[in-house]
Amino acid sequence: MKKDLISITDYSKEEYLRILELAAFFELNPNQNLLNGKVVASLFFEPSTRTRLSFETAISRLGGRVIGFADAGSSSVTKGETLHDTIRMISNYADLIVMRHPLEGAARYAAEIASVPVINAGDGANQHPTQTLLDMYSILKTQGTLDNLNIFMVGDLKYGRTVHSLLMAMSDFENPIFNFIAPDELLMPDEYKMHLREKGIRYFEHREFTDIISAADIIYMTRVQKERFSDPIEYEKVKNIYILRDRMLKNTKPNVRVLHPLPRVNEIHTDVDRNEKAYYFDQALNGVFTREAIIAHTLNLI
Amino acid sequence: MEENVKKKLKVSAIKDGTVIDHIPAQNLFKVISILRLDHIDNQITFGTNLESYKLGSKAIIKVSDKFFEDDEINKIALIAPHAKLNIIRNYAVTEKKEVEIPAEIRGIVRCFNPRCITNNEAITTRFAVISKSPIALKCHYCEKITDQEHLQIQ
Ligand SMILES: [Zn+2]
Numbered sequence: 001m002k003k004d005l006i007s008i009t010d011y012s013k014e015e016y017l018r019i020l021e022l023a024a025f026f027e028l029n030p031n032q033n034l035l036n037g038k039v040v041a042s043l044f045f046e047p048s049t050r051t052r053l054s055f056e057t058a059i060s061r062l063g064g065r066v067i068g069f070a071d072a073g074s075s076s077v078t079k080g081e082t083l084h085d086t087i088r089m090i091s092n093y094a095d096l097i098v099m100r101h102p103l104e105g106a107a108r109y110a111a112e113i114a115s116v117p118v119i120n121a122g123d124g125a126n127q128h129p130t131q132t133l134l135d136m137y138s139i140l141k142t143q144g145t146l147d148n149l150n151i152f153m154v155g156d157l158k159y160g161r162t163v164h165s166l167l168m169a170m171s172d173f174e175n176p177i178f179n180f181i182a183p184d185e186l187l188m189p190d191e192y193k194m195h196l197r198e199k200g201i202r203y204f205e206h207r208e209f210t211d212i213i214s215a216a217d218i219i220y221m222t223r224v225q226k227e228r229f230s231d232p233i234e235y236e237k238v239k240n241i242y243i244l245r246d247r248m249l250k251n252t253k254p255n256v257r258v259l260h261p262l263p264r265v266n267e268i269h270t271d272v273d274r275n276e277k278a279y280y281f282d283q284a285l286n287g288v289f290t291r292e293a294i295i296a297h298t299l300n301l302i
Numbered sequence: 303m304e305e306n307v308k309k310k311l312k313v314s315a316i317k318d319g320t321v322i323d324h325i326p327a328q329n330l331f332k333v334i335s336i337l338r339l340d341h342i343d344n345q346i347t348f349g350t351n352l353e354s355y356k357l358g359s360k361a362i363i364k365v366s367d368k369f370f371e372d373d374e375i376n377k378i379a380l381i382a383p384h385a386k387l388n389i390i391r392n393y394a395v396t397e398k399k400e401v402e403i404p405a406e407i408r409g410i411v412r413c414f415n416p417r418c419i420t421n422n423e424a425i426t427t428r429f430a431v432i433s434k435s436p437i438a439l440k441c442h443y444c445e446k447i448t449d450q451e452h453l454q455i456q
Contacts, residue, residue, distance in 0.1 A: 007445065082423055105419040105443025124417050126444055191447070 003298050004111040006120045008129040008165040013172040015297070016136060022293035022302060023137045023286070026061075030289065034301040035064030041094035042068035043086070044121070045101040050262065050284070051121050055098050055130075058291035062301075067094060087113045096299060117298045125161055131261055132165040134290040138283040139170075139218055142257040147174035150215050154181045155222035155242045155267055157188040162261045163222060167192055171199055178203040179212065183238040185229060209242050214251045219244070221260040221267050221280075239266075246271040259283055319344070319366040321388040322378075327351050329381040330361035332455055336377050336410060337370070344368050356384060372402075377410060379403040380437065381455055403434045411439060414452035418444035427456070 004010065011019070026032070040059045044052050047070060056066050068090075083106060090097060091114045099110055100121040107120035107127070122128040140146055151170060153163045157180050167188075170176050178196065180188045180203065187205065196203050206212060213219055224242055229235040243266060244258065257279040260268055264280070272278050296302045325333050330350050333339075339346055345366040354360035369389060378385060379401040389397040407429045413420050420427045420443055429439035429448070436450040 083419070084423065101419075102417075103419045103422055103444075104415060104417050104446070105413075105441065108443045109419050109423070109425060123419075124444075126446075 002115075002117045003300075004118045004120075005129050005294060005298060006107045006111055006118065006123075007127045008132045008169050010129070016133070016169060016172070019133050019290065019293045019297055020137050020140055022296055023133075023289045024141075026289040026292040026296075027286075030061045030292070031063075032061070032292075033063040034296055035059060035062035035299075038064045038095045038299070039093060040064050040066055040295070041090045041097045041099075042066050043090065043097060043099040043101075044068070044070050045072045045083075045099065045106070047071040048100055048122065051100060051128075051130075054284070054287040055121060055291055057288050058295060059098075061288070062292055062295060064295075068098075083110060084113055091115045096295065119294060119298060125159060127165065128161055129165060130287070130291055130294055131162050132169050133294060134283065134287040135162065135166050135220075135259060135261070136169055137286050137290045138257070138259060138279060141286065142279060143217055143255060146170065148176070149173075149217045150177045150179065151218045151220065152179045152181060152213055152216040153188070153220045153222070154209060154244070155224050156186045156228060157182040157222070158186040159225075159228055160222040163188075163220060164192055166220065168195070171196060171201055176201060179206065179216070180204070181206045181209050181212075181242070183207065183224075183234075183241070185234055185238070186224065209244075209248075211248075211251060213248065213256075214253070216252060216256050219252075219256060219258045221258060221264070223265055223267055243267055243269055244272055245269045246275055249275055249277050252277065315393060316345075316347075316364050316366045316390055317393055318391050319364065319368050320370060321390060322363045322365075322375075322382075323360070323386045323388065324354065324357060324384045325361040325363065325378075325382045326357050327359040327361045329455075330363070332381050333361075333363065333378050333385075336381070337374065339363070339365065342368070372399075373404070375399070376402050376404045377407075380407065380410060380453070403431055403437070405431055407431060407439060410456060411448065412454040412456050413441045413444060413446065414448040414454065415441065415444050415446040418446065420444070 059066050087110045095116055097114055097118045098121050101123050104124035104126040107123040111118040120127055157163055221244055226235050256277050258277055260280040262284055327350050348363045350361035352360050385401045387399040388395045409426045413427055428442035432438045432440050439448045
């Protein structure tokens with residue numbers, strides 16, 4: 001059976017650990033000839049330069065060739081071809097499909113049609129599992145463990161798919177504590193809180209972004225996006241509350257690291273960038289090693 | 303006695319087959335279509351807008367020489383949750399059955415999420431039933447939950 005990666009929960013805890021172990025290997029030895037003679041289709045039905053370049057770098061470092069498109073405008077999709085037909089065709093050409101699509105569930109559907117494995121590089125607001133694995137790798141690298149961590153999530157916890165997936169994945173490890181900081185309009189959805197209660201995991205909810213972060217091991221920042229608000233006045237009220245500034249990190253633990261899936265708008269002040277606790281740019285680089293690991297695992301190359 | 307005769311006249315009796323009773327009247331044609339009764343040659347009689355204590359107005363379907371598999375009949379559970387089946391052999395009821403919401407639903411229901419791939423391409427929907435009452439269906443594709451309030455039959 002082919003191994004797709006569509007949702008983070010497609011992987012077991014053992015697979016998370018396997019990917020993280022492989023990512024560490026590729027960090028030390030990034031250039032490998034494992035994909036020699038193989039073709040990877042990189043299908044970006046909506047543009048995402050950051051994710052696409054990260055994947056294509058990972059494929060190149062593994063010695064593979066890339067075919068595909070960077071946005072739907074340059075593909076047959078604009079001529080009205082269905083996703084079904086595009087995937088059927090590409091399956092004949094490539095050994096692996098990496099795809100990003102604006103519609104939710106598109107990756108799961110493509111995996112059902114494709115005869116080769118599919119890696120989801122984001123399907124609308126639904127899933128982006130390679131982001132989660134690179135977040136986990138960043139946490140492991142900076143903390144030395146995935147157990148007993150106090151994880152603060154800040155900003156848009158309602159629509160932010162990265163925080164949902166990270167919560168699901170980290171809840172498989174020992175004794176995490178979650179702290180959610182969000183405005184009333186953007187609270188962590190009940191289904192995730194219910195998941196934590198079922199697993200007996202402690203979590204706390206806060207409206208205010210204050211010195212409570214002194215307990216944090218990880219501060220995971222997200223964007224508060226204007227288009228999420230039905231009332232623009234509500235957005236104006238909260239947009240400047242959830243901004244991390246350098247002085248707020250003064251009394252935090254020495255091991256704490258600030259993560260952000262990028263790109264940021266204004267939620268992390270640029271004065272944080274020079275702080276050694278800022279990790280978001282290194283986090284992005286970890287994406288290449290993690291994606292090399294995911295590709296190698298998916299195709300059983302190692 | 304006279305009352306009894308009247309009742310029988312409404313929908314005539316069958317020798318062998320299945321009687322599906324307590325269908326909400328407004329969903330009769332959806333039941334017919336889900337069970338594909340419009341695609342078989344069996345004799346079928348139905349009555350609708352019949353009085354019912356429970357449903358206000360109910361429908362009943364009698365299909366001659368047809369005995370449904372559980373999987374097949376459970377497909378109507380979402381739109382006729384109180385439906386009762388009488389299995390008839392030689393004019394007598396030999397078995398009674400109730401419908402049950404299955405663990406997985408394919409087709410029938412629309413995903414409420416307009417951004418879901420199933421609402422944008424010709425795909426049979428697929429849901430895991432995460433709660434039966436009130437109903438909550440998790441889409442296999444977009445992973446969003448369609449609840450009772452947003453339930454729409456295709
Ligand atoms: Zn859906």
